[in-house]
Structures are given as C-alpha cells and as structure tokens.
Amino acid sequence: MTxxxxxxxxxxDVPAMIGDRIEDIETPALIIDLDAFERNCTRxxxxxxxxxxxLRAHAKTxxxxxxxxxxxxHGGACGICCQKVSEAEALxxxxxxxxxxxxxxxxxxxxxxxxxxxxxxRILVCVDNAENVEELSxxxxxxxxxxxxxxxxxxxxxxxxxxxxxxxxxxxxxxSVAERLVFAGLQAYNGPAQHIEDPIxxxxxxxxxxxxxxxxxxxxxxxxxxxxxxxxAGTGSHYLEGKSxxxxxLQAGSYIFMDAHYGRVRGENNMQVGGFEHxxxxxxxxxxxxxxGRAVCDAGLKAHSIDSGLPIVFxxxxxxxxxxxxxxxxxEDPGHRLKLNSKLRLIPGHCDPTCNLYDWFVGVxxxxxxxxxxxxxxxxxx
Amino acid sequence: MTxxxxxxxxxxDVPAMIGDRIEDIETPALIIDLDAFERNCTRxxxxxxxxxxxLRAHAKTxxxxxxxxxxxxHGGACGICCQKVSEAEALxxxxxxxxxxxxxxxxxxxxxxxxxxxxxxRILVCVDNAENVEELSxxxxxxxxxxxxxxxxxxxxxxxxxxxxxxxxxxxxxxSVAERLVFAGLQAYNGPAQHIEDPIxxxxxxxxxxxxxxxxxxxxxxxxxxxxxxxxAGTGSHYLEGKSxxxxxLQAGSYIFMDAHYGRVRGENNMQVGGFEHxxxxxxxxxxxxxxGRAVCDAGLKAHSIDSGLPIVFxxxxxxxxxxxxxxxxxEDPGHRLKLNSKLRLIPGHCDPTCNLYDWFVGVxxxxxxxxxxxxxxxxxx
Numbered sequence: 001m002t003x004x005x006x007x008x009x010x011x012x013d014v015p016a017m018i019g020d021r022i023e024d025i026e027t028p029a030l031i032i033d034l035d036a037f038e039r040n041c042t043r044x045x046x047x048x049x050x051x052x053x054x055l056r057a058h059a060k061t062x063x064x065x066x067x068x069x070x071x072x073x074h075g076g077a078c079g080i081c082c083q084k085v086s087e088a089e090a091l092x093x094x095x096x097x098x099x100x101x102x103x104x105x106x107x108x109x110x111x112x113x114x115x116x117x118x119x120x121x122r123i124l125v126c127v128d129n130a131e132n133v134e135e136l137s138x139x140x141x142x143x144x145x146x147x148x149x150x151x152x153x154x155x156x157x158x159x160x161x162x163x164x165x166x167x168x169x170x171x172x173x174x175x176s177v178a179e180r181l182v183f184a185g186l187q188a189y190n191g192p193a194q195h196i197e198d199p200i201x202x203x204x205x206x207x208x209x210x211x212x213x214x215x216x217x218x219x220x221x222x223x224x225x226x227x228x229x230x231x232x233a234g235t236g237s238h239y240l241e242g243k244s245x246x247x248x249x250l251q252a253g254s255y256i257f258m259d260a261h262y263g264r265v266r267g268e269n270n271m272q273v274g275g276f277e278h279x280x281x282x283x284x285x286x287x288x289x290x291x292x293g294r295a296v297c298d299a300g301l302k303a304h305s306i307d308s309g310l311p312i313v314f315x316x317x318x319x320x321x322x323x324x325x326x327x328x329x330x331x332e333d334p335g336h337r338l339k340l341n342s343k344l345r346l347i348p349g350h351c352d353p354t355c356n357l358y359d360w361f362v363g364v365x366x367x368x369x370x371x372x373x374x375x376x377x378x379x380x381x382x
Numbered sequence: 383m384t385x386x387x388x389x390x391x392x393x394x395d396v397p398a399m400i401g402d403r404i405e406d407i408e409t410p411a412l413i414i415d416l417d418a419f420e421r422n423c424t425r426x427x428x429x430x431x432x433x434x435x436x437l438r439a440h441a442k443t444x445x446x447x448x449x450x451x452x453x454x455x456h457g458g459a460c461g462i463c464c465q466k467v468s469e470a471e472a473l474x475x476x477x478x479x480x481x482x483x484x485x486x487x488x489x490x491x492x493x494x495x496x497x498x499x500x501x502x503x504r505i506l507v508c509v510d511n512a513e514n515v516e517e518l519s520x521x522x523x524x525x526x527x528x529x530x531x532x533x534x535x536x537x538x539x540x541x542x543x544x545x546x547x548x549x550x551x552x553x554x555x556x557x558s559v560a561e562r563l564v565f566a567g568l569q570a571y572n573g574p575a576q577h578i579e580d581p582i583x584x585x586x587x588x589x590x591x592x593x594x595x596x597x598x599x600x601x602x603x604x605x606x607x608x609x610x611x612x613x614x615a616g617t618g619s620h621y622l623e624g625k626s627x628x629x630x631x632l633q634a635g636s637y638i639f640m641d642a643h644y645g646r647v648r649g650e651n652n653m654q655v656g657g658f659e660h661x662x663x664x665x666x667x668x669x670x671x672x673x674x675g676r677a678v679c680d681a682g683l684k685a686h687s688i689d690s691g692l693p694i695v696f697x698x699x700x701x702x703x704x705x706x707x708x709x710x711x712x713x714e715d716p717g718h719r720l721k722l723n724s725k726l727r728l729i730p731g732h733c734d735p736t737c738n739l740y741d742w743f744v745g746v747x748x749x750x751x752x753x754x755x756x757x758x759x760x761x762x763x764x
Contacts, residue, residue: 009471010491011467011468011471011491011492011495011764012468012471012472012495012762015764024490024491026468026491026492026764027489027764028763028764029764060708060709083708083709084709085393086393086394086408089391089393089394090394103669103709104669104670105669106667106669106722106723107409107667107669107723108406109392109393109406109408110393110408113393113394128670128672129670129671129722131722132722154672158672158676158712159670159672159678159707159710159712160669160670160672160678160710161670161672162672163672163673191707285488285489287485287486287487287488287489287542288486288510288511288541288542288543289511290510290536290540290541290542290543290544290545291545294540296541296542298763298764299763301687301689301732301734301735302734302735302738302761302763303763305683305687306689307683307688307689307706324689325541325573326442326465326734326735327442327465327466327485327763328541328542330540330541340488340511340513340514341488341489350683352683352684352708353683353684353708356684356739357738357739357761357763358761359761378761379739379740379741379760381410381680381681381684381685381709381739382393382397382408382409382410382411382680
C-alpha cells in the first residue's frame with residue numbers, strides 16, 4: 001500500500017494511457033463510452049425532475065467517486081446510495097458527503113464504523129430489526145453523532161425488510177424514541193420486480209409494492225409518524241415509482257451503463273427501458289483462432305459476471321459469445337470476420353458485479369482514451 | 383497508489399487484525415483454514431513424487447505470491463503457471479522466478495511485456511498459431527531474451543490449441559527455427575474433462591486426450607523434435623495424467639482450496655477427489671432475520687462466484703444458501719438456528735473467480751487470525 005510508483009507501466013499499473021487509441025488498450029478492459037454515459041445521466045436527471053422526485057443514484061453499480069461526483073454535479077442526484085459500509089468509507093474519503101446505506105448494517109465493528117462515518121458526512125441507513133436499532137443507537141451515542149434511519153419493508157422481494165403495516169409501525173416507533181437516531185422514512189425496494197422483462201407484469205408487481213408502501217405510510221401517519229423519505233426503485237421501474245405519488249426518492253444505479261439483461265427489460269413502448277444506451281463494455285481481443293468459425297477471446301469469468309447471462313457482442317449480431325471459462329470466451333464467427341488480435345466490445349450480462357472486477361474504468365470518446373477513473377470501492381463488500 | 387498509510391483501519395484497509403478471533407473478522411471475508419491448506423499442499427507433493435512427475439502449480443487459483451512461494455518451498459512445485467501476463471508481472475515482482483503462461487499471449491503490447499519479463503525470470507508460454515510465433519520471436523529478439531515455447535494442442539476441450547498430429551508438428555517446426563524461441567514441448571490440457579463429476583466418464587475423456595498427446599509426441603519425435611515438457615492436468619484428473627506415462631508436468635491449482643463444484647468431483651473410490659479438503663471459505667454474517675426459517679447473509683454476487691453453482695454452508699447440512707443477489711444471500715434455516723450476526727462458512731461454488739474478488743486472504747488456525755496474505759494479482763486479467 002505504501003509502495004512508491006517509479007514508473008507507470010501500461011499493463012501492470014493501468015490498462016492504457018490517456019490519448020491511446022482504443023485498439024491499443026490492454027485487454028480485457030472495462031471501457032465507458034463517455035458520450036453515452038453522459039446522455040444517460042442527463043436523461044435520468046430530466047425524468048426525475050419532470051416527475052417531481054429526487055434521485056439518489058446508487059453507487060453499488062459503479063463504486064466510483066468520479067462517477068458519484070458527476071451524478072451529483074450534472075446528473076441531478078441529491079445524494080448517493082451505497083450497499084456496504086466499506087463502499088461509503090471509500091466514497092467519503094473521496095469527498096462524497098450524503099450517503100444512504102440502502103441496506104441493513106449490523107455487528108459490533110460495522111455499526112461502530114458506520115457511526116464514525118456520521119462525523120464526516122450525512123449518513124442514512126435501513127433497519128428491519130429491533131435488536132439492530134439498539135446496536136445503532138448505542139454506537140451513535142458512543143460516537144456523539146446522529147444517524148438517520150429508514151425502516152425497510154418487504155414489499156415483495158422476500159429478501160430483507162420487516163413486514164408492512166403493524167410490524168413496520170412498531171419498528172418506526174422504536175427508531176423514533178431511540179437516542180441519537182432520527183426516523184427519516186421508509187425503504188420499499190422490490191429488486192426482482194424491476195428486473196421483470198415484460199412491462200405489463202413489471203407494472204403489476206410494482207403496483208403491489210407501491211400499495212404496501214402506501215398503506216404503511218398511512219398507518220404511520222395515523223399514528224403521528226411522518227415519512228420524510230420514501231425510497232426505492234431501480235432502472236427497470238423508475239418511471240413507475242416515480243409517478244406513483246408515493247415514492248419521492250429513486251435509487252436507480254444501472255441506468256448510467258445498462259447491460260445485456262437490462263437490454264431485455266422493455267419499457268412500455270417496447271423500447272429499451274427509459275431509452276438508456278449501452279455505455280459500458282468489456283473490450284476483448286481475439287487470442288486464438290483454432291478453427292474456421294470459432295475464435296477465442298481473452299475475457300472469461302474474471303472479466304465479466306455471467307450471473308444474469310452471457311455477454312452480447314456489441315453491434316455485430318452475427319457474432320455470439322457462447323461459453324465462458326476462467327480466462328477465455330468462445331465466440332462463434334460463422335462469417336469468418338475475426339482475425340488474431342481483432343477487438344470486440346462485449347455488453348456484460350450484469351453491470352454491477354462486472355465493474356467490481358476491475359481497478360479502472362477507461363473512459364473513451366471519439367475512439368481515444370480520454371480518462372482513467374479508479375473503481376474507488378472495488379472489492380469493498382464488507 | 384502512492385497514498386501513505388497513517389493508520390490501518392479494520393474494515394477499510396484489512397478485514398481483520400492478526401490475532402483476532404474468527405467471529406471478529408469483518409464479513410464477507412475470504413478465509414483459509416491453514417491446517418487444511420497445508421495438508422492439501424503436502425498431499426499433492428506426495429502424489430506427484432510417487433508418480434514421478436513434476437508439479438507446476440497453477441497460480442490462477444490463488445493469485446498470491448505467498449501461496450506460490452509456499453507451493454515451491456513446501457509443496458513440491460518446480461515452478462508456477464499463470465494464465466495472464468499481468469499475473470506473471472505481479473508474481474515476478476514478488477520474487478517468483480519460473481513461470482509458464484499456460485495460455486496464448488498475443489498482441490503488440492502484451493508480447494512486448496512478456497519479453498521484458500524474460501529478463502527477470504524463466505518464462506515459458508503456449509502457442510497455437512504461426513502468426514503468434516512470429517510476434518513472440520520478434521519481441522524476444524528486440525529485447526535480447528529467450529522465451530521457451532510449448533505448442534498447445536486441442537485435446538478435446540474445443541477452446542484454444544492447434545489440432546494434434548500434423549498441424550502441431552508444423553507449428554513445432556516453426557517454433558524450433560524461430561529466433562530466440564526454444565521449443566520446450568507440448569501443452570495438452572483438457573479443462574472440461576477434469577471437471578466431469580463421474581469418475582468413469584472422466585477417465586474415458588482423459589484417456590482420449592492422452593492418446594492425442596501420445597500420437598503427437600511420437601510424430602514429433604519421428605521428425606527429430608523431442609518434448610522436454612508435456613504439460614496439462616488439473617485437480618480433478620491429476621492422478622490420470624500423472625500415471626499416464628505421457629505427461630510429466632501437472633498444472634493443478636484448485637487442490638489447495640477445493641470448492642463446492644470440486645466437492646462433487648468424485649475420485650475412483652467415490653471419495654472427494656484426491657482426498658483434498660475444503661480449505662477456502664467465504665465467512666459471512668446473518669444481517670437480517672425477516673421471518674422464521676429465512677435468514678439473509680451479507681455475501682452475494684460480489685463475494686463469491688456462482689458460475690459453477692451456489693455455495694454450500696460448511697458443516698451445517700440443514701442450512702441451504704438458496705439465492706444470491708448483488709450483496710445478499712438468502713439462507714433457508716428450517717431449524718431456526720440462526721440469529722442476527724450469526725457467522726457461517728460458505729464453500730464457494732468455484733474457487734478461482736471467487737479469490738479474484740478479494741484483496742486479502744485471511745489465514746486462520748485454531749479459531750484465530752494467523753496471517754493476512756494479499757491477493758497479489760487480483761484483477762490482473764490482462
């Protein structure tokens with residue numbers, strides 16, 4: 001960690017130098033089409049402004065302080081979401097000052113770390129358990145800080161979250177009276193629903209979630225507890241929660257990059273949802289041409305995540321990435337287009353875990369490397 | 383990269399301090415049971431010694447200089463395999479001096495980087511393409527180094543590799559006459575075959591690969607080209623290639639750790655192959671207990687790779703890890719064993735891409751943290 005850098009070596013230290021042509025980037029590399037990225041940021045800013053809701057952009061997608069700052073300066077974001085304390089630690093060290101951990105934080109050391117962050121930034125966190133409220137309050141008292149708290153309800157995802165209605169009211173009461181905690185509202189995120197590819201089924205699932213949130217808010221209000229924040233939503237459903245009249249803070253993340261899975265999530269016009277463009281690619285090289293019609297590229301399981309399916313070759317529909325091993329991908333090339341060292345752009349199956357594999361984003365514009373952004377919180381999963 | 387470290391913070395900088403109890407490690411964390419790891423190393427050393435073959439341990443599994451040095455000092459390894467130039471760069475900077483890139487290396491910058499490494503260490507590399515032989519030779523000449531070369535044949539994996547027999551002979555001839563390249567032998571690795579879970583089908587597949595290697599070696603020998611090295615094999619098949627009389631250098635990697643997939647690869651006695659023990663775990667904490675029988679842990683898709691299946695909860699058979707999202711895992715807990723902050727050891731589905739997610743291995747013995755090893759070549763995929 002303290003090793004001095006005598007010389008930056010392309011390959012070992014960085015995947016490219018500023019000004020390099022795309023074909024000179026060492027592969028596999030994670031590249032951002034900066035024009036498409038900036039357009040995606042502007043689109044989401046305009047959507048949320050038009051719907052009259054706030055955007056709290058989710059940094060778990062990119063884990064980058066540079067991108068978080070861009071979202072706040074130019075993309076209409078009021079603040080940032082993280083999923084982990086270590087992500088927040090990394091982004092706060094890089095100057096981000098308003099972070100919701102859109103997740104539960106428990107355990108002695110983690111809660112202590114969270115409380116220390118509240119000395120440096122506005123910190124919000126979710127709870128779904130009374131024991132956890134006590135942990136958080138004790139750490140806030142010990143560190144002489146205030147932590148804002150959202151009660152998370154399970155609105156259909158069957159992951160974390162207390163049950164809507166009475167259990168949520170009970171927990172909100174507990175937060176409201178806990179020393180050095182401030183009840184800030186409700187977290188009602190239905191992750192699986194926003195990934196439903198069919199727009200009609202997606203709408204129906206989000207409507208059920210929204211109804212659970214609405215009833216809970218009304219119950220809390222009837223008991224004198226008002227929700228300043230009602231948070232949730234993602235790229236696949238932002239327009240549904242945004243127009244619901246219930247949600248006021250959207251937590252979309254993937255819209256800046258998109259991925260092969262989100263490419264299949266259709267908006268109500270049957271276009272790619274939100275009109276967001278593919279802006280993130282794994283640049284890969286053909287490293288073997290063992291027989292006609294089959295090529296092997298240098299991007300395998302350590303270069304992109306296949307949990308949501310295989311990557312797609314960008315803008316070359318007759319090429320197919322058909323299998324991944326640790327360090328290789330097999331490409332079917334029926335038209336014999338590919339040569340040794342040919343470059344391809346792969347749209348990764350799932351952007352979030354793919355970004356987490358890399359130390360650098362390579363920002364490209366007009367076929368040149370314009371910037372290198374560190375993946376600030378890469379590996380910060382704890 | 384040049385940031386000075388004023389204070390090591392558990393959580394941000396490291397997942398634990400030396401001497402910590404296991405339950406104090408920040409989770410998710412990648413932990414090694416050092417006793418089991420050392421026994422695995424000794425087992426493979428003894429197997430290869432008994433079979434009269436060399437072990438060139440594959441570092442793509444662990445990407446760790448500390449583990450590579452242990453394998454060479456105590457585990458009988460004559461050298462190390464890498465898959466990528468950047469892995470070799472990282473391990474050579476940490477003192478490893480004998481590396482086979484068990485893979486093709488092509489492209490101007492990559493070949494140049496490889497040739498520079500040959501100034502610092504013994505470097506071997508695979509080829510399957512005549513154009514690549516010319517690239518390598520030109521870079522070796524320009525850097526005034528010698529590079530040893532194995533001709534890779536496709537012995538059944540249908541990934542990289544030239545065809546066995548005449549095409550391999552032609553390529554070996556080309557290597558033999560190329561300036562500053564030394565023909566060192568044959569690479570005949572059948573990855574998919576060594577992962578076949580049934581021992582009888584696995585044996586049959588490896589016998590077919592071995593036969594292709596044997597015929598190619600004989601053809602080369604009949605044409606005056608002798609193979610010093612015949613390399614291949616992995617954890618699932620090491621005893622087949624090792625006893626074949628054809629292979630003389632085994633490239634196993636996963637045997638040091640094992641994983642959930644390799645737990646299903648049975649040896650001929652129907653025991654876990656080679657008697658290797660699970661030595662690698664993702665330590666995870668229960669962070670939510672939303673309803674009876676269901677718990678949520680903090681290890682999701684960024685904490686282990688699910689390309690070869692979901693992880694298994696170690697030594698607690700009635701707990702099941704049933705679904706993974708980016709930052710969460712859902713655990714079925716029919717016996718209501720789990721509490722908030724309970725710790726579990728997960729056997730990851732696939733060890734290699736899981737290690738590549740982490741910055742640190744936490745070495746534990748007798749329930750205490752004994753050592754922290756950096757994942758030296760983490761993210762070095764280029």
